Amino acid sequence: MSDDLILQTEQLSKEFRGFTAVNSVNLAVRRGSIHALIGPNGAGKTTCFNLLTKFLEPTSGRIVFNGHDITRERPAQIARRGIIRSFQISAVFPHLTLMENVRLGLQRRLGVSFQFWRSERMLEQLDARALELLQEVGLRDLAHEETVNLPYGRKRALEIATTLAMEPELMLLDEPTQGMGHEDVERVTQLIKKVAAGRTVLMVEHNMKVVSTIADKITVLQRGAVLAEGPYAEVSRNPLVMEAYMGTTEGQLQGAH
Numbered sequence: 001m002s003d004d005l006i007l008q009t010e011q012l013s014k015e016f017r018g019f020t021a022v023n024s025v026n027l028a029v030r031r032g033s034i035h036a037l038i039g040p041n042g043a044g045k046t047t048c049f050n051l052l053t054k055f056l057e058p059t060s061g062r063i064v065f066n067g068h069d070i071t072r073e074r075p076a077q078i079a080r081r082g083i084i085r086s087f088q089i090s091a092v093f094p095h096l097t098l099m100e101n102v103r104l105g106l107q108r109r110l111g112v113s114f115q116f117w118r119s120e121r122m123l124e125q126l127d128a129r130a131l132e133l134l135q136e137v138g139l140r141d142l143a144h145e146e147t148v149n150l151p152y153g154r155k156r157a158l159e160i161a162t163t164l165a166m167e168p169e170l171m172l173l174d175e176p177t178q179g180m181g182h183e184d185v186e187r188v189t190q191l192i193k194k195v196a197a198g199r200t201v202l203m204v205e206h207n208m209k210v211v212s213t214i215a216d217k218i219t220v221l222q223r224g225a226v227l228a229e230g231p232y233a234e235v236s237r238n239p240l241v242m243e244a245y246m247g248t249t250e251g252q253l254q255g256a257h
């Protein structure tokens with residue numbers, strides 16, 4: 001595997017009782033890139049993510065991360081290697097403040113017992129780092145607000161902060177802009193671009209405006225298999241891809257741009 005690639009899958013497959021949800025997928029994610037996984041509903045995108053984080057066991061195939069075969073590793077080992085999925089490990093607690101939520105992420109990353117952090121000095125260090133992360137996602141001013149009071153888009157930004165607290169080398173984002181209004185979509189798109197600096201992002205995204213704005217490379221899945229791959233300009237003109245998107249609920253690939 002070339003040093004260029006942070007993640008590679010080889011013939012990755014997942015069957016559910018004879019139904020092939022992911023079919024011999026070869027993914028190659030370049031280090032430092034934003035890579036989008038797209039495809040119609042039921043194409044196997046989320047299942048792919050579940051295989052990468054080992055939430056599901058692959059039926060066959062291999063997953064290689066930073067040169068290590070991680071196919072047989074457990075979810076906790078994979079998280080320790082720096083593959084962090086947002087909105088799963090990093091769910092936020094509504095009745096904690098933003099700052100407390102980010103601090104929890106930091107504590108989880110360090111994986112030490114809560115007792116250890118009872119020392120005043122340690123807590124201060126954690127707080128300082130939590131504030132930095134909130135600053136990074138534009139929520140510094142709301143640090144002491146209760147999370148439940150945040151508008152939806154801001155909550156997603158907070159989830160990105162709690163994911164960053166886990167020090168991801170590869171961030172997996174499953175539909176980060178889902179259910180958002182236009183302004184929030186713009187804001188979160190720019191946020192992803194910003195936090196992608198020095199990291200790698202693999203994202204499932206239905207919104208083609210988002211994909212065309214920030215993705216360096218796109219892999220299109222259809223019925224579990226890779227249908228096309230390349231930069232947006234290329235993929236969006238691919239007749240096979242246009243056909244795959246016809247009549248689906250997420251709208252036309254071209255029209256969304």
Ligand SMILES: Nc1ncnc2c1ncn2[C@@H]1O[C@H](COP(=O)(O)OP(=O)(O)OP(=O)(O)O)[C@@H](O)[C@H]1O
Pocket residue numbers: 016021039040041042043044045046047048
């Ligand atoms: N645990 C499971 N058991 C059986 N079938 C499953 C399971 N998980 C997913 N599937 C099936 O696998 C296929 C792929 O599902 P998946 O959720 O990966 O699609 P997706 O591309 O994420 O779709 P969407 O865009 O709707 O989120 C679907 O047909 C789904 O019904």
Ligand SMILES: [Mg+2]
Pocket residue numbers: 045046047
């Ligand atoms: Mg999905």
